[in-house]
Amino acid sequence: MPEDYPQQMDPASQKPSAPPEAPRPAAPKPAPAPLKPAPSAPEVPLRWTVTPRLMDKGSTSFAITVTNVSGKPIPGFSVSLAPLNQSLDGGVGWGSPPSPGTLAPGASVTVTAFAMGDAEGVAVSFAGGGTSLGSLTALSVHSTEKSADGTYRGAVTNIGKGTISLTVSGRSARAVITGHYTADGQNVKISAGGSGTYNPRKGTVSLKWAGTSNGYMLDDGERYDVNERVSGTLSGSFHKGTFSGKWWGGSEFVILSGEWSAR
Numbered sequence: 001m002p003e004d005y006p007q008q009m010d011p012a013s014q015k016p017s018a019p020p021e022a023p024r025p026a027a028p029k030p031a032p033a034p035l036k037p038a039p040s041a042p043e044v045p046l047r048w049t050v051t052p053r054l055m056d057k058g059s060t061s062f063a064i065t066v067t068n069v070s071g072k073p074i075p076g077f078s079v080s081l082a083p084l085n086q087s088l089d090g091g092v093g094w095g096s097p098p099s100p101g102t103l104a105p106g107a108s109v110t111v112t113a114f115a116m117g118d119a120e121g122v123a124v125s126f127a128g129g130g131t132s133l134g135s136l137t138a139l140s141v142h143s144t145e146k147s148a149d150g151t152y153r154g155a156v157t158n159i160g161k162g163t164i165s166l167t168v169s170g171r172s173a174r175a176v177i178t179g180h181y182t183a184d185g186q187n188v189k190i191s192a193g194g195s196g197t198y199n200p201r202k203g204t205v206s207l208k209w210a211g212t213s214n215g216y217m218l219d220d221g222e223r224y225d226v227n228e229r230v231s232g233t234l235s236g237s238f239h240k241g242t243f244s245g246k247w248w249g250g251s252e253f254v255i256l257s258g259e260w261s262a263r
Contacts, residue, residue, distance in 0.1 A: 045070030046126055050138045059116040060140040061095060064124060067108040074128035077103040081113055082123045084137060088203055088239045089146055090117015103128065115140045118203060145200035148238045154262030156247065159190055166205070166243055166262045173198045173205045175234060177247075181213060184254065188215030188226050194234065203238040205245070213251060228252065234260065 051063040068074055079098040083091060095112030103109065113122050121139040125132065148168045156162030159179025167174045172195070179190040191214075196207025210231035217226050232249015244261035 043070075044134050045072075045074065046134050048126075048134075048136060050124075050136060052138055052141050054141050055114070056142070058090075058142055059114055060121075060142045062113045062115070062122055062124075062138050063110060064113060064136075065108055065110045066103075066126060068103045068105055071105050073105060074103040074133070076130065077101060077109075077126070077128040077133075079111055080125045080127070082125075083115070083119045084121040084123055084139070085119065087117065087119045088237060090115070090119045090144075092116070092119050092122050115142075118144045118146055118201075120144050146203040146238055147200060148198060148203070148243075152243050152262035154243075154260065156258060156260045158256055158258030162190075162258075162260075164260050164262050168198045168205070171198055171200065172196075173207055175207055175209060177209055177211070177234075181215075181254070181256075184217075185219060186215065186217040186226060186254075188213040188217075188228075190230060192230060192232075196234075198238075204236070205238070205243060206233070206235045208233050209247075209249065236260065 045068060046066055047069050048064060048066045053061045053063070055061050064079075066079070078100045081092055081094060092113060092115050095114050096110075098109065098111045113124065115122050119140060121137060123135065123137050125135040127133055149170065150168060152166045152168070154164055156164050156177060156179060159181055162177065162179035165176045174195045175193065177190070177192045177194075181188050181190060190211065192209045192211025194207045194209025196205065198205045208231070210229070213226060213228045213230050215226050216223050228251040230249060230251045232247060234245065234247040236243050236245020242261060242263040245259070246257065247260055248255075248257040250256045
């Protein structure tokens with residue numbers, strides 16, 4: 001028997017293996033977008049200084065110096081003034097008012113403003129060339145609190161010939177109220193009192209009051225005694241030595257409101 005030999009493949013029939021596929025080059029990354037510079041704030045063409053000074057116990061002066069640093073003339077330069085708060089017993093004004101005109105490059109102008117009474121300070125605005133150029137605020141150095149210690153007497157509306165006696169001491173307030181109610185078949189006298197607070201910075205008073213209404217009422221020709229509890233609130237403000245404001249209140253059956261003043 002022929003010997004078994006391992007079969008050999010004809011070299012000519014062998015196919016060479018394909019070379020390995022080359023890796024594809026990575027797609028280039030897009031270049032980052034250029035950064036946009038942040039918009040710069042417009043340059044203020046003015047520089048200023050403010051010097052407050054105590055004039056007396058009830059007023060402050062402000063020396064305001066403004067300089068043109070723009071390098072160009074500012075035509076129609078003007079300065080306006082307003083109080084920082086709603087002033088009830090005081091205000092603001094010019095000591096040496098500004099003169100509108102052209103502010104030359106490098107030139108300075110000084111004006112003087114005053115704050116008086118309960119004006120807590122000044123708000124100053126600058127304009128020129130038909131546009132706003134800047135603004136500043138400055139606080140008063142005098143005390144803006146309004147002392148109102150004392151007793152004030154006056155009238156209360158909508159309760160007949162109503163009266164009020166208001167006593168203020170520091171930050172506390174007390175009131176005595178009397179009146180006469182004659183509507184809706186009733187004929188009663190009102191007597192009440194209350195306490196609350198006085199705000200010397202704002203010059204305002206606020207209190208709660210309570211008391212009784214005594215008298216009688218008529219219903220279908222019958223007369224009935226009345227002895228009811230009444231209560232309510234009262235608020236107001238102090239201006240040039242006088243308190244005035246509004247009140248509200250009544251009983252379980254009748255609610256009223258009105259105004260009051262005392263000096």
